[in-house]
Each structure stands twice: as C-alpha cells, then as structure tokens.
Amino acid sequence: MIGVFHFDLLQQSDGARRGVFHTPRGDVQTPTFMPVGTVGTVKGLTIDQVAATGAEIILGNTYHLRLRPGHETVAKLGGLHAMCGWEGPILTDSGGFQVFSLGALNKVTEQAATFRSHLDGAKIVLTPEHSIEIQQALGSDIAMVLDHVIALPASAAEVEDALARSIRWAKRCREAADRPEQALFAIVQGGLDPVLRQQCATELASMPFEGYAVGGLSVGETPEEMYATAGVTTRHLPAEKPRYLMGVGTPRDLIENIARGIDMFDCVMPTRNGRNALAFTDEGPLKLRNAVHREDLRPIMDDCPCLACRHSRGYLRHLFNAGEMLGPILLSHHNLMYYSRLMQQARAAIEQDRFAEFANSKLRGWGYEPVPCG
Amino acid sequence: MIGVFHFDLLQQSDGARRGVFHTPRGDVQTPTFMPVGTVGTVKGLTIDQVAATGAEIILGNTYHLRLRPGHETVAKLGGLHAMCGWEGPILTDSGGFQVFSLGALNKVTEQAATFRSHLDGAKIVLTPEHSIEIQQALGSDIAMVLDHVIALPASAAEVEDALARSIRWAKRCREAADRPEQALFAIVQGGLDPVLRQQCATELASMPFEGYAVGGLSVGETPEEMYATAGVTTRHLPAEKPRYLMGVGTPRDLIENIARGIDMFDCVMPTRNGRNALAFTDEGPLKLRNAVHREDLRPIMDDCPCLACRHSRGYLRHLFNAGEMLGPILLSHHNLMYYSRLMQQARAAIEQDRFAEFANSKLRGWGYEPVPCG
Numbered sequence: 001m002i003g004v005f006h007f008d009l010l011q012q013s014d015g016a017r018r019g020v021f022h023t024p025r026g027d028v029q030t031p032t033f034m035p036v037g038t039v040g041t042v043k044g045l046t047i048d049q050v051a052a053t054g055a056e057i058i059l060g061n062t063y064h065l066r067l068r069p070g071h072e073t074v075a076k077l078g079g080l081h082a083m084c085g086w087e088g089p090i091l092t093d094s095g096g097f098q099v100f101s102l103g104a105l106n107k108v109t110e111q112a113a114t115f116r117s118h119l120d121g122a123k124i125v126l127t128p129e130h131s132i133e134i135q136q137a138l139g140s141d142i143a144m145v146l147d148h149v150i151a152l153p154a155s156a157a158e159v160e161d162a163l164a165r166s167i168r169w170a171k172r173c174r175e176a177a178d179r180p181e182q183a184l185f186a187i188v189q190g191g192l193d194p195v196l197r198q199q200c201a202t203e204l205a206s207m208p209f210e211g212y213a214v215g216g217l218s219v220g221e222t223p224e225e226m227y228a229t230a231g232v233t234t235r236h237l238p239a240e241k242p243r244y245l246m247g248v249g250t251p252r253d254l255i256e257n258i259a260r261g262i263d264m265f266d267c268v269m270p271t272r273n274g275r276n277a278l279a280f281t282d283e284g285p286l287k288l289r290n291a292v293h294r295e296d297l298r299p300i301m302d303d304c305p306c307l308a309c310r311h312s313r314g315y316l317r318h319l320f321n322a323g324e325m326l327g328p329i330l331l332s333h334h335n336l337m338y339y340s341r342l343m344q345q346a347r348a349a350i351e352q353d354r355f356a357e358f359a360n361s362k363l364r365g366w367g368y369e370p371v372p373c374g
Numbered sequence: 375m376i377g378v379f380h381f382d383l384l385q386q387s388d389g390a391r392r393g394v395f396h397t398p399r400g401d402v403q404t405p406t407f408m409p410v411g412t413v414g415t416v417k418g419l420t421i422d423q424v425a426a427t428g429a430e431i432i433l434g435n436t437y438h439l440r441l442r443p444g445h446e447t448v449a450k451l452g453g454l455h456a457m458c459g460w461e462g463p464i465l466t467d468s469g470g471f472q473v474f475s476l477g478a479l480n481k482v483t484e485q486a487a488t489f490r491s492h493l494d495g496a497k498i499v500l501t502p503e504h505s506i507e508i509q510q511a512l513g514s515d516i517a518m519v520l521d522h523v524i525a526l527p528a529s530a531a532e533v534e535d536a537l538a539r540s541i542r543w544a545k546r547c548r549e550a551a552d553r554p555e556q557a558l559f560a561i562v563q564g565g566l567d568p569v570l571r572q573q574c575a576t577e578l579a580s581m582p583f584e585g586y587a588v589g590g591l592s593v594g595e596t597p598e599e600m601y602a603t604a605g606v607t608t609r610h611l612p613a614e615k616p617r618y619l620m621g622v623g624t625p626r627d628l629i630e631n632i633a634r635g636i637d638m639f640d641c642v643m644p645t646r647n648g649r650n651a652l653a654f655t656d657e658g659p660l661k662l663r664n665a666v667h668r669e670d671l672r673p674i675m676d677d678c679p680c681l682a683c684r685h686s687r688g689y690l691r692h693l694f695n696a697g698e699m700l701g702p703i704l705l706s707h708h709n710l711m712y713y714s715r716l717m718q719q720a721r722a723a724i725e726q727d728r729f730a731e732f733a734n735s736k737l738r739g740w741g742y743e744p745v746p747c748g
Contacts, residue, residue, distance in 0.1 A: 039692070044699045044703075068692065076671075083685075085684055311458075315414070324417065325699060326418070330420070
C-alpha cells in the first residue's frame with residue numbers, strides 16, 4: 001500500500017526541512033501551505049485563482065462535506081476533485097477537530113464520536129471506520145485518522161485518555177483504509193505534555209502511515225507553547241515521512257514551526273482574514289478598511305503578483321467600505337499568495353542553507369523576535 | 375468635439391442594426407450589452423473575468439460613485455479606468471435614474487434635483503452641470519445628460535413637464551460638457567406617449583450629441599409597451615448615431631429591442647440574478663437552488679465557455695445551498711457571458727441578414743412569441 005506515496009527529504013537547514021511529497025496526483029514541494037476548501041471551495045476564489053497563488057495541494061473538511069452536500073452526493077458528482085475542478089492532490093481531515101469545535105452536544109465513547117449537526121441538529125455517529133468511508137467517498141489523496149481532540153488546558157487524565165483513544169482509533173483507521181491511491185496520515189496528540197507527545201509519536205511511528213500530523217494545537221495555547229510542543233513532537237517522528245501541523249497558523253507560526261521540522265500547514269487564516277479586509281505583508285498585517293488608505297495609490301505590496309496588488313489600496317478600501325464582493329475576493333487571493341510565496345521563500349532559504357537568517361529577517365519584519373528552539 | 379467618437383452603421387436586417395462605435399479607448403461592436411459596475415466593480419467578478427465574458431464596454435453609476443468613494447477620490451485614484459483596471463470604454467449614467475429610484479425625499483426644480491443619500495441621508499444637489507462635473511472627474515468615455523425620470527403611469531402634464539425639463543437639462547449638459555475625449559449621449563423621455571417621444575427625439579436629434587438613449591423605460595410598463603415605445607423613438611433618431619436603451623433588460627427584451635433599432639443595453643439582471651442562483655439558458659432561466667439539480671452532472675449549458683459551465687449543476691447547487699461566495703461568482707460569470715454571446719449571435723445574424731429568423735428562434739426557445747413591430 002505504501003509506495004505510491006513517497007517523501008524525499010532533499011535538504012535541511014537550521015532545523016527546517018526541504019522535501020518533496022510524491023502523490024499520484026502530482027508532487028508537493030515542502031514546506032507547503034494548503035488552502036482550506038471547507039465544503040469543496042476555497043472561499044471566494046475560482047479553482048484557477050487558487051492554482052494561480054502557487055498552491056499545490058488543498059484541503060477539504062470531512063465533517064462539513066458529510067453534512068453538505070453529503071459524501072454520497074460528492075461521490076455521485078465524481079468525487080471531490082471532479083466536483084470542484086482541482087486536479088492536484090487534496091487532503092481531507094477526519095472530522096475530529098470539527099466534532100470538537102463545532103459539534104454541539106458531542107459525546108465521545110470508545111466506539112465513536114456522536115454529535116449533532118451544527119446546521120440542523122441531526123444526530124451523527126462518527127466512528128473511525130465511518131470517517132475513512134467518508135474520505136474514500138470524497139476521493140481525497142490524503143486521508144487523516146479520526147482523533148479525539150480536547151480543549152486545553154485539560155487534566156492529565158483527560159489528556160492521557162484522549163491520547164490513548166486517538167492511538168486506538170488510528171489503528172482502526174489504518175485497518176479500514178485499504179486504498180493504495182489514498183495515503184493515511186496519523187495524528188499525534190498529547191496536549192502540551194512533552195512526555196505524552198513523545199509517547200504518542202513513538203507509538204504511531206511504529207505503525208505504517210504515509211505521514212504524521214501534529215494535532216491538538218491551535219486550541220488556545222500560547223505561540224511559545226505551540227512551538228515547543230511541535231518541536232518535541234517532530235523529534236520523535238520518522239525523518240522520512242512528511243509532518244503536518246494541523247490548523248496552523250499565522251505567518252509567524254509557519255516560520256517558527258518550519259524551524260522545528262514541520263513540512264505541511266493548513267489554516268483558514270489567509271481567506272478568513274482576507275474577507276475581513278486584513279492583508280498580510282512583510283511589515284505585518286494591513287487593515288484595508290482604515291481611512292488612511294482612502295487615496296493611497298500604492299498596492300498592498302510592491303512586488304506581489306496577486307490580483308489585489310494590481311489595484312491601489314484606495315480602491316481596495318473602497319470595495320470593503322461599499323460592501324462589494326470583490327474586496328474579499330481580491331484580499332483572499334493576496335493572502336493565499338502571500339502564504340504561498342512565504343513557503344517558496346522558505347524552501348529557497350533551506351536550499352541555500354540560510355534558513356535561520358531568512359526566518360529572523362521575516363520575523364523581525366513582522367515585529368517578532370525569534371523564539372529559541374528548545 | 376465630435377469626431378473622436380464615430381458610429382459606423384455596417385448593416386441592417388429586419389429592423390436590427392449592426393454597427394461599430396469607435397471610441398478613443400477602443401471599438402464597441404453593436405448591438406452590445408454593457409455589464410453594470412455600479413461603484414467601480416461588476417459585482418463578484420475581477421475585471422479580467424468581466425473581459426473574458428466578451429464585454430467591450432462597462433457602465434459606472436454617477437449617483438453611487440458620487441456617494442462612495444466620492445468622485446474626487448476616484449479622480450485622485452487615477453479615474454475610474456485606472457481605479458478598477460478596465461482599459462476599454464466606460465459609460466457613466468448621469469444619476470437621474472437613481473435620484474428617481476433610490477433618492478429618498480427627492481425634489482426636482484428647474485435648477486436641480488435635490489435628494490438625500492440612501493446611505494447616510496446627506497442632502498445632495500445634482501444640477502446638470504454638477505452631473506457633468508462628476509462624470510468628468512470619473513473620466514468616463516461616454517457621459518449621459520441628467521434627465522428627469524418619473525414613475526409610470528403618470529398624468530400627461532407630469533410627463534410633458536419632465537420631458538421639457540429633460541430637454542432643457544440636456545442643453546445645459548451639452549454646454550457644460552467640453553472634453554473632446556468624453557462623448558455625451560442625450561436621453562429621450564416622453565413616457566409611453568408616441569407623440570411626446572417623437573417630439574423629444576426630434577428636438578434632441580437637432581442638437582449635437584454623440585449618441586441617443588431611450589430613457590424612462592423599465593419603470594413598471596409592460597414589455598409590449600416598452601417595445602412599442604422603443605420602436606417609435608428610434609424611428610425619430612438619426613441613423614448615424616448609436617441608440618442606447620437604458621436599464622434593459624431580459625434576454626427577450628434585448629432581442630425585441632434590437633429588432634426596433636437599439637444598439638446598446640445595460641442591466642443589472644445578469645449579475646443580480648446570478649447572485650440569486652438563476653442562470654440564463656436558451657431554454658429559459660434555470661433555478662440552481664432547486665433540489666432536482668442535486669446530483670446532476672451536466673453543466674448549465676453544454677457549449678458555454680464560462681467559468682460556471684466547467685462544473686456540474688450539482689456542484690453549483692451545493693455552492694448556493696452552502697452559502698458559498700463561489701456560487702454567485704460563477705453564475706454572474708455565466709449570465710454575463712450568456713448576454714455577451716447573445717449579442718455576438720445577434721450581430722452574426724444581422725451580418726447574414728437573417729435577424730428575424732434568429733430572433734424568432736431565440737424567443738421561442740425562451741417560451742415567447744415574437745411581438746410584431748408596430
């Protein structure tokens with residue numbers, strides 16, 4: 001089963017890794033950022049516009065697609081790729097995080113996560129096997145195991161219980177996932193406890209997964225706690241497999257976690273912030289609704305090839321001020337391109353073995369001091 | 375002043391006209407449909423996507439741009455073309471129709487239309503001279519005279535009063551409009567009264583305008599009344615000038631009015647309906663929200679090169695059902711392309727001198743019998 005997917009670790013620099021993840025639908029250059037297409041659309045953009053940002057892989061949400069339009073409908077529409085017109089690889093999450101964050105009245109037993117739809121209150125039972133079944137119907141290239149996500153801070157007993165269950169569920173997912181054309185990534189849990197993270201990573205690393213994710217972060221911890229936890233986790237993951245930090249994050253988070261050996265990221269931040277008139281730049285975020293931009297002829301960034309940067313800040317401000325759809329569209333494109341170019345620059349810096357220098361320069365541009373790796 | 379703009383009447387067929395309107399920013403093949411970019415953006419689409427529909431000229435709204443971002447701000451942002459990135463010709467209306475349809479507490483005197491902003495209630499005095507001043511600041515290629523639009527039905531006295539004022543205001547606009555690179559179109563009023571329409575058209579035709587619009591329609595009259603009024607008006611307009619039917623309309627309206635000698639149209643219908651999940655086709659409109667489309671793998675139309683028709687009806691339905699921005703984006707593109715292709719087909723039919731045959735076939739496809747020209 002393993003073999004169709006293959007990760008080549010090309011180079012390392014200051015803890016950062018430059019690699020290529022080979023999939024049947026094309027190669028993914030890492031470090032990489034995956035735009036989020038929750039229900040089969042990266043919000044506000046046509047699929048060509050998403051590709052034009054430089055994205056090589058996008059993400060779909062099992063929980064959301066299970067509810068709307070339904071995984072069986074997606075299958076009848078030819079699968080996620082045919083439905084949304086994206087020919088490259090797609091990763092689907094397992095629904096574990098959304099059960100935790102969205103599912104009202106969710107209840108987790110050893111057998112399944114039971115929750116009520118945030119749309120109509122319908123009761124849904126999500127077992128590890130059903131999560132895989134959904135992801136197979138969606139036809140994603142990379143499936144994720146169903147994990148048990150809990151809120152932080154949590155008691156040691158709660159963290160250990162969720163961790164042990166996540167490992168047992170990972171095994172059940174591995175057994176259910178029987179398609180050679182669909183990779184399966186395990187998810188390391190363990191809260192902020194380095195011992196539990198090590199234990200979970202080591203156990204999962206002994207099982208045959210095509211990649212490993214760091215889960216259970218971006219749930220309320222500080223950036224420093226996140227970075228430390230990612231760092232301790234990656235140390236216990238196999239070097240020859242890609243590592244994916246789920247649901248992260250700010251440009252700073254990406255750079256700090258690349259320095260800790262993370263290869264893949266996803267986050268709604270570029271598109272969600274774009275819809276809210278916030279544009280990422282090398283000098284930090286720009287709030288396009290502010291009156292200061294009213295007659296500003298400059299683009300958001302001088303050297304950016306995105307659709308927004310063909311226009312003046314004054315025009316972009318006007319679009320948001322007038323409630324025009326084009327504002328969110330253009331800023332979503334800018335932000336995704338900013339993230340994509342950041343990954344491109346990070347890859348180049350690793351190739352030139354000057355990642356720390358690159359990272360420090362970016363971080364200081366955004367107003368941060370680098371956080372020393374533990 | 376006249377001469378920079380020039381209309382070539384190339385061919386006629388069954389009352390329909392095939393022409394080219396030459397402007398400093400490029401030629402416009404007529405009959406043509408102008409997508410509406412109310413505040414400097416055709417809602418939901420990037421300017422490249424608008425161009426890809428085949429549009430050669432777009433429309434901006436003086437009233438809306440005067441309020442937001444303000445015509446002086448548009449001027450400081452380089453004018454409407456530079457601001458929104460459209461390099462082809464732009465026509466701006468004069469604000470007369472919006473004063474009528476949107477301006478709360480509007481009051482018309484001989485000197486000016488006074489109204490309150492629909493946004494913040496601010497009092498605005500729009501004279502013919504100020505309308506031209508705004509349109510000059512916007513930098514449009516075709517400006518419209520300020521006219522006095524009234525609701526129908528109206529008394530003969532009201533119609534005659536508005537008509538006489540519209541002619542006086544047209545003269546004031548002509549005197550104020552002194553830029554050779556900006557054409558000025560007059561607007562024929564006269565309600566549904568053929569005698570008043572003839573009188574107004576004849577008077578305006580004696581004055582030096584680069585084109586003539588049929589105004590005061592699409593305000594509550596029946597399609598048959600609209601067609602008859604357009605027909606009687608165009609008979610009294612000079613053949614060597616373009617004729618523009620303002621704010622019209624459905625695909626049927628376009629075909630019926632082309633048969634009556636109209637060359638130019640604008641309407642929010644393709645984009646507004648697109649945002650509301652309605653797609654135009656040769657078999658009539660398709661409501662994409664309907665459950666019947668859930669698993670339909672067919673595109674809206676088989677031979678349509680728009681962005682929506684790369685996808686299945688099932689996917690489009692899902693996008694609207696899930697409230698995703700991409701639904702309105704894709705259907706706006708489809709509908710604008712449908713209108714653009716309809717104009718393209720109409721031009722080809724006129725060139726081949728088979729317009730009536732073409733029109734009848736289209737009308738019957740939509741479920742209408744052709745309305746005999748009076």
